[in-house]
Amino acid sequence: MSRKVWLYGLLCLLCVPFVFPTWWMVTSSMKPIGEIFSVSLLPSDWTFSTYSQVFELQPFGQQYWNSLYIAVVVTIGTMVVAAMAGYAFARIRFPGQNALFVVVLVGLLIPSEVTIVPLFQLFQQLGLTNTHWPLIIVPIFGAPCVLAIFIMRQFFIALPAELEEAARMDGLGRAGIFYRVALPLSRPALGAVAIFTFLHSWNLYLEPIVYLSTPDMFTLPQALTQFVDIYGGPMWNVQLAAATMTAVPILIVFVLAQRQFIEGLAHTGVKG
Amino acid sequence: MTFWTYRRRDNLVGYLFVAPALLGSIAFVLVPLALVGWYSLNEWNVLGGTFEFIGAENYERLLADEKLRDSLVATAWFAGGLVVLNLSLALLLAVLLNQKLRGTTLFRTLFFSPVLVSLVAWTLVWQLMLQPEGSVNGLLGFFGVDGPNWLRGESTAMVSVIVVQVVKNVGLNMVLFLAALQGVPAPLYEAAKLDGAGAWTRFLRITIPLISPTILLTSIITIVGSLQVFAQIAVLTQGGPGTSTTVLIYYLYQQAFQFHHFGYGATISVLLFAIVAVLTLVQWRMRRKWVLHES
Numbered sequence: 001m002s003r004k005v006w007l008y009g010l011l012c013l014l015c016v017p018f019v020f021p022t023w024w025m026v027t028s029s030m031k032p033i034g035e036i037f038s039v040s041l042l043p044s045d046w047t048f049s050t051y052s053q054v055f056e057l058q059p060f061g062q063q064y065w066n067s068l069y070i071a072v073v074v075t076i077g078t079m080v081v082a083a084m085a086g087y088a089f090a091r092i093r094f095p096g097q098n099a100l101f102v103v104v105l106v107g108l109l110i111p112s113e114v115t116i117v118p119l120f121q122l123f124q125q126l127g128l129t130n131t132h133w134p135l136i137i138v139p140i141f142g143a144p145c146v147l148a149i150f151i152m153r154q155f156f157i158a159l160p161a162e163l164e165e166a167a168r169m170d171g172l173g174r175a176g177i178f179y180r181v182a183l184p185l186s187r188p189a190l191g192a193v194a195i196f197t198f199l200h201s202w203n204l205y206l207e208p209i210v211y212l213s214t215p216d217m218f219t220l221p222q223a224l225t226q227f228v229d230i231y232g233g234p235m236w237n238v239q240l241a242a243a244t245m246t247a248v249p250i251l252i253v254f255v256l257a258q259r260q261f262i263e264g265l266a267h268t269g270v271k272g
Numbered sequence: 273m274t275f276w277t278y279r280r281r282d283n284l285v286g287y288l289f290v291a292p293a294l295l296g297s298i299a300f301v302l303v304p305l306a307l308v309g310w311y312s313l314n315e316w317n318v319l320g321g322t323f324e325f326i327g328a329e330n331y332e333r334l335l336a337d338e339k340l341r342d343s344l345v346a347t348a349w350f351a352g353g354l355v356v357l358n359l360s361l362a363l364l365l366a367v368l369l370n371q372k373l374r375g376t377t378l379f380r381t382l383f384f385s386p387v388l389v390s391l392v393a394w395t396l397v398w399q400l401m402l403q404p405e406g407s408v409n410g411l412l413g414f415f416g417v418d419g420p421n422w423l424r425g426e427s428t429a430m431v432s433v434i435v436v437q438v439v440k441n442v443g444l445n446m447v448l449f450l451a452a453l454q455g456v457p458a459p460l461y462e463a464a465k466l467d468g469a470g471a472w473t474r475f476l477r478i479t480i481p482l483i484s485p486t487i488l489l490t491s492i493i494t495i496v497g498s499l500q501v502f503a504q505i506a507v508l509t510q511g512g513p514g515t516s517t518t519v520l521i522y523y524l525y526q527q528a529f530q531f532h533h534f535g536y537g538a539t540i541s542v543l544l545f546a547i548v549a550v551l552t553l554v555q556w557r558m559r560r561k562w563v564l565h566e567s
Contacts, residue, residue: 004373011368011379017439018383024407025397037403039410085293094286104293107301109549111500113521114541115304117311117534122304141296149293174285203391205503210529221392225507236400243393250388258381265444266451 022247029240036236050241057235058223059216060242067220067246070135071201077140078148078197079190086152087178091164101153107146113206115143120210134211135204135219144200148193155189156182191264202250220246305545311538318532330539340540342515343523346430350519351498353434358494359487361438362445367475369446370453380450384443391440395507398436399423402508426516429509433517437504441497445490452486453479492555496548520544 028036029050031043054060088094089101123134139145159182167181183190208222215226224246227239254261315326334340365383369376386394401407402422409419422432456479464474480487502521505511511518511526518526524544528537 007368007371007373008375014365014368015379015382017435018386018443020407021394021397021401021439022385022389024401025393028400036400037405037407037410039407039413081292081296084289088286088289092282092286092289094283097286100290100294103302104290104297106305107297109496109552110301110305110545111496111521111548113500113502113524114545115301115308117528117537117541118304118307119300121307138300141292142300143297145293145296174282178285178289199388203503205392205506206525221390221503224390224392224396239396240400243390243396247389247393250390251385254385254388255381258384259377262380262384262447263451266447 022251025240025247026244029237029244031237033235033237036240047237050237051245053235053238054227054242054245057227057238058218060223060245062216063218063220063223064245066132066217067202070132070219071198073136074139074201075194075197077136078145079193081140081145082148082152082193083183083186083190084178085149086154087156087182089149090153090156091159091182092174104146104149107143108150110143112138112143116206116210123211129211130213130217131211132217135201135207138207139197139201139204144197148197151193151196152186152189155186159185188264191260195261195265308538308541308545311535312542314535316533316535316538318534323535326535330536333536334539334543339515339518340523343518343520346515346517347499347519349430350434350501350517351495353430354437354498354501355491355494357434358438358442358445359490362442362449362490365442365446366449366453369450380447383446386440387443389440391503392507394440395436395504398432399508402432423509424513426513429513429517433501433504433508436508437498437501440504445494448486448490449483452483456482488555488558492552495551495555499544499548520547 023041027042030046030048031040032045032047035043035045085104089097089104119134119138120129123129128134163181163185164177167177172180203221204219205221208219212218212222215223218226220242224239224242227235227242229235312330313325313327314323315329316323369380369383403409404419404421408422412419420428422428460478460482461474464478469477499519500521501519502525505517505519505522506525509517511522520540521544524537524540527533527540
């Protein structure tokens with residue numbers, strides 16, 4: 001019994017740095033600016049005007065849409081590319097396979113910051129700076145996709161060969177086996193890939209500040225740092241209102257789907 | 273359909289399936305990497321519009337650059353501190369959540385939640401909480417502790433950046449460890465108990481070896497990830513005070529995009545790539561030594 005009390009105590013204590021920042025972010029976004037630097041769990045004077053100010057100071061709705069659609073497109077694109085490549089590397093035998101896999105794996109070793117200078121040059125020459133193309137194409141086909149390919153490959157390797165043989169007997173070709181048999185079975189791995197990819201795109205910061213230059217093209221992480229008054233002083237409570245709006249929807253989705261979410265990630269990790 | 277036509281078709285499908293990833297790797301990874309190598313041999317000032325071959329001069333500059341040395345020290349502290357704190361905290365949380373207790377799902381959700389908070393939002397919140405009169409010091413004040421100006425002291429700035437990053441991401445490693453712990457067969461523990469092994473011995477002799485593949489995986493991901501931490505530094509400290517938190521990636525950003533020395537920036541990129549590659553290879557080699565079994 002005392003062991004239980006002790007464990008709960010420890011867990012609650014450890015929780016503080018994980019829970020308090022989010023609590024503080026949400027409540028402080030409704031505090032008057034003078035109250036930001038006071039230790040109060042709730043605002044003494046609830047103000048909601050910060051939330052409308054977010055939209056007055058920046059094209060925040062547009063920026064929200066930018067982040068959202070980029071993340072969704074990147075996630076779907078990555079799932080397609082990674083599932084196909086992962087399947088081929090795991091289940092199909094073709095000449096040069098291992099060498100090609102090593103070529104792809106190099107991307108795993110390269111922080112995307114390393115290649116940002118030449119990529120910036122490339123997109124500048126193509127006239128694609130201050131567009132969303134670099135933020136979509138590079139993650140789907142470039143280095144960020146490699147981890148997804150790796151996860152999918154590890155998953156497909158573990159798939160029993162009998163399933164494919166049975167499908168082949170039924171007259172399915174290779175593409176049919178992939179699409180009808182392997183892909184539906186890979187849902188847990190695909191789920192994990194989707195989560196990783198979405199979060200990666202959603203959190204991207206260096207790339208947007210390098211490529212994008214006008215506020216209506218900005219993505220959320222970049223926009224969050226831009227809430228300043230006419231004298232250039234940061235407007236903290238407005239910033240926190242914007243931060244709350246970027247964080248809370250995802251947290252709600254997570255709480256609703258948290259079992260599938262965490263277990264999907266965990267199983268992929270063990271196999272990887 | 274004969275065996276050979278099937279094989280040939282299989283080859284074709286194989287190439288078609290890997291083509292997007294392969295072409296992407298070539299266009300967005302390998303060619304840029306080669307270009308980085310080439311740029312690093314040139315003096316390239318974007319503002320001045322100059323691009324001129326200078327051979328190994330950038331590398332000589334690299335060796336003589338005191339700021340770079342500071343930056344490597346900061347990077348080592350950051351990566352080392354981050355990995356040690358992240359892995360030990362992740363393991364501690366996973367062990368706690370693996371106890372037969374009610375409500376562990378709730379705690380698991382809470383510990384995991386910062387992973388999903390947008391990175392810049394999370395960092396902005398901590399930036400405000402770490403101000404001299406912010407809530408961290410306010411909280412410490414309750415216990416009679418007079419907190420420092422976290423982001424303006426050299427060592428406290430580094431500690432702050434590490435802690436903010438660990439709390440943000442430790443949930444991922446925690447979940448991986450938790451799954452690994454649940455995969456350890458219970459009879460092993462019972463047998464060890466019968467042999468008189470205490471809880472600590474069982475942890476060291478059974479748990480750790482059996483989850484060593486996961487420890488390897490998480491340590492690789494965490495170390496390589498720690499070398500890519502940019503937004504947190506940019507928002508929290510801008511590399512300061514002085515150069516105390518100017519990790520390599522931030523120094524690269526400063527040189528290339530603030531001072532517009534693309535050539536020298538490329539040279540730093542080459543160094544960063546070399547460090548990541550060596551670290552990954554070393555860890556991969558080490559797995560034979562201390563990872564019990566490979567799945």
